[in-house]
Amino acid sequence: MVPLRDRTASAELAPGLLEACRAGDREAFRVLYDVYKDRVYSIALYFFQGDQTSAADITQQVFLKLITTIPQFKGDSAFSTWLYRLVVNACQDATRRRKHTLAGTVEDLTVPGSQEEDLVRTQVSRSIQDAIASLPPKLRMAVLLRYFDDLSYEQMAEALHCSMGTVASRLSRGHRMLAERLQSLRGRR
Numbered sequence: 001m002v003p004l005r006d007r008t009a010s011a012e013l014a015p016g017l018l019e020a021c022r023a024g025d026r027e028a029f030r031v032l033y034d035v036y037k038d039r040v041y042s043i044a045l046y047f048f049q050g051d052q053t054s055a056a057d058i059t060q061q062v063f064l065k066l067i068t069t070i071p072q073f074k075g076d077s078a079f080s081t082w083l084y085r086l087v088v089n090a091c092q093d094a095t096r097r098r099k100h101t102l103a104g105t106v107e108d109l110t111v112p113g114s115q116e117e118d119l120v121r122t123q124v125s126r127s128i129q130d131a132i133a134s135l136p137p138k139l140r141m142a143v144l145l146r147y148f149d150d151l152s153y154e155q156m157a158e159a160l161h162c163s164m165g166t167v168a169s170r171l172s173r174g175h176r177m178l179a180e181r182l183q184s185l186r187g188r189r
Helices: 004-010 017-022 024-048 052-072 079-097 117-135 137-147 153-160 164-187
Strands: none
Touching: 004 137, 017 024, 017 052, 024 052, 024 079, 024 137, 052 079, 079 137, 079 153, 117 137, 117 164, 137 153, 153 164
């Protein structure tokens, strides 16, 4: 049984947590889930342009897969990097299964202001989400891992199964494409 104090700690900092999960300890798995569920959901949510249903489905798939594959984790890398690889694979698999682009909505989390300001914020937010969603999946995932989960290039390379040079190239291409697509926003603010 994993002590409650470990619930808020990173899974890498709770030494016996992964071993307890491998041994089938449900409480340990619940702690692991509590630590990572928001990160997994957040990446999926942005990957699928705010589609909460898709993000929830991906989160569920990732943790169901994790239950069966955690014994395969060798510890050669950080657990979080290995988990992000599962998220990347799940998002890419879901994208392959879909023939059309998803269009979703995201709640606007802006500070209340005038109706005009709120409208502008909403439009800018949607434009940014649309621009990110329109990136090819490999570029989109690189942007999401870097800016929404703050992974290093090394962690990204491991999670994406590519070199750090490829990560840099994908981010550079993603930045260029985003800049082109968001150029019209400069006049709005």
